[in-house]
Amino acid sequence: MIDGLSVLALITARGGSKGLPGKNVRPLAGRPLVAWSVAQARASALVDRVVISSDDPEIVQAATAAGCEAPFIRPAELASDTASSVEVAVHALEAIDGAYDILVLLQPTSPLRHTADIDACLRQLVDNRAPSCVSVCEAAKSPWWMLRMDEAGTLTRLLEPLDASRRQDLPKVFVANGAVYAVRVPWLLEQRKFLGEGSVGHVMPAERSVDIDTALDFRLAELLAAESLPKSSGNDGESP
Numbered sequence: 056m057i058d059g060l061s062v063l064a065l066i067t068a069r070g071g072s073k074g075l076p077g078k079n080v081r082p083l084a085g086r087p088l089v090a091w092s093v094a095q096a097r098a099s100a101l102v103d104r105v106v107i108s109s110d111d112p113e114i115v116q117a118a119t120a121a122g123c124e125a126p127f128i129r130p131a132e133l134a135s136d137t138a139s140s141v142e143v144a145v146h147a148l149e150a151i152d153g154a155y156d157i158l159v160l161l162q163p164t165s166p167l168r169h170t171a172d173i174d175a176c177l178r179q180l181v182d183n184r185a186p187s188c189v190s191v192c193e194a195a196k197s198p199w200w201m202l203r204m205d206e207a208g209t210l211t212r213l214l215e216p217l218d219a220s221r222r223q224d225l226p227k228v229f230v231a232n233g234a235v236y237a238v239r240v241p242w243l244l245e246q247r248k249f250l251g252e253g254s255v256g257h258v259m260p261a262e263r264s265v266d267i268d269t270a271l272d273f274r275l276a277e278l279l280a281a282e283s284l285p286k287s288s289g290n291d292g293e294s295p
Contacts, residue, residue, distance in 0.1 A: 057101045057177050060156035064096035064104065064173075065147050066123060068163045069134040070111030074268045079109075079163045080117045081273065084280040088267070089114055090121035091166035097122050098170040101177050102159065108147045110134035126151050140236075141247050148240060158238050160249070164267040165234035167279055168259065176237040176257045183255050186246070187238040191229040191256040192264040199225050229256060232264035 056062060068079040068089050080087045089107070096105040107118040110129040119125050127150040133143050144160055157180065159173060172190060180188040201213040217225060235257065236249045243249070265276045 056103055057157070058181050060181065061154075062102050062104075062157045062159060062177060063106065063148075063151075063155040064099070064102045064159045064161060065144060066092045066096065066105065066107045066118065066161050066163060067140060067143050068107065068109045068111070068114045068118070069129065069138075070109065070114060071134065073136075075270055075273060078267060078273065079111070079114050083166055083273070083276060087117040087121070088166055089118050089163040092161045092163045092168075093118055093121035093123040095168060095170045095173060096159070096161060099173050099177075101174050103155070104153075106147060106151060108143055141243070141249065144243065145247070148244070155240055158236075158240055158243060160236040160238070162233050162266075165232065165265070166267070166276060167263045167265050167283070168234040169263060172257060172259055172263065173235055173237075176235045179255050179257055180237045180239070185253050185255045186242040186251060187236065187249055187254045189231050189237075189250050189254060189256055190233075190235040190259050190264075192232045192259050192261055194228040194230050195261075197225045198228060229258065232259060233266045234259060234264060 066089065072078045079089045083091065093105060096102050105123050107115060107123045107125050108129050109115050110131060115125045129143065129146070132138065133146055140160060144158060148158065157177065159177065176188040176190060179185070199214050199217055202210045203213055204210055238249050262279055265272060265279060267273050267276055
């Protein structure tokens with residue numbers, strides 16, 4: 056709970072990944088991928104309840120073994136490639152008992168976030184009286200350097216050029232990294248989105264912003280996890 060507002064952490068993990076089959080239960084540094092998000096959410100003093108939304112029994116078993124609740128099974132129609140995270144979140148809110156003021160959506164594919172990132176999003180949401188707070192990282196490439204190409208191969212700039220020749224002189228640009236989505240439940244149910252007018256962002260470094268979709272992403276996560284684990288006991292929510 057934060058400032059009298061109840062907080063539900065929802066971990067979304069469907070089966071049937073095409074990019075990296077079985078990724079949500081694939082071992083990362085000795086534990087299933089989904090277990091990392093469970094540990095980070097459970098370590099937060101601001102989160103009241105941690106729930107898994109999944110259609111896959113193996114994922115549910117791995118999540119519950121890590122200390123997560125599984126009060127329902129996600130319907131097949133919400134486990135397809137076309138189902139949105141908003142639809143999954145709304146279903147979870149309707150399927151569980153009890154009402155919550157804030158929902159924190161955590162994707163298992165962002166295992167290198169810290170509990171501190173979850174707490175920072177919640178604090179920014181409340182302190183700024185914002186409808187939502189989304190974790191972001193600085194874009195690796197500036198859009199002012201990006202180009203369009205037509206069918207004839209002619210290149211044009213994506214954006215009007217700025218009077219700057221060095222990357223350091225260009226405005227900083229951020230992208231949602233998929234690690235944390237903190238949103239006020241009434242606003243989510245009304246707007247059916249996580250990001251809108253008045254939303255704020257929590258900046259995370261690149262090394263905590265890995266979003267696993269491919270085998271190469273997973274390999275990078277393994278390397279970064281191996282570097283971070285010796286610095287943590289695994290029980291402080293920093294690097295489970």
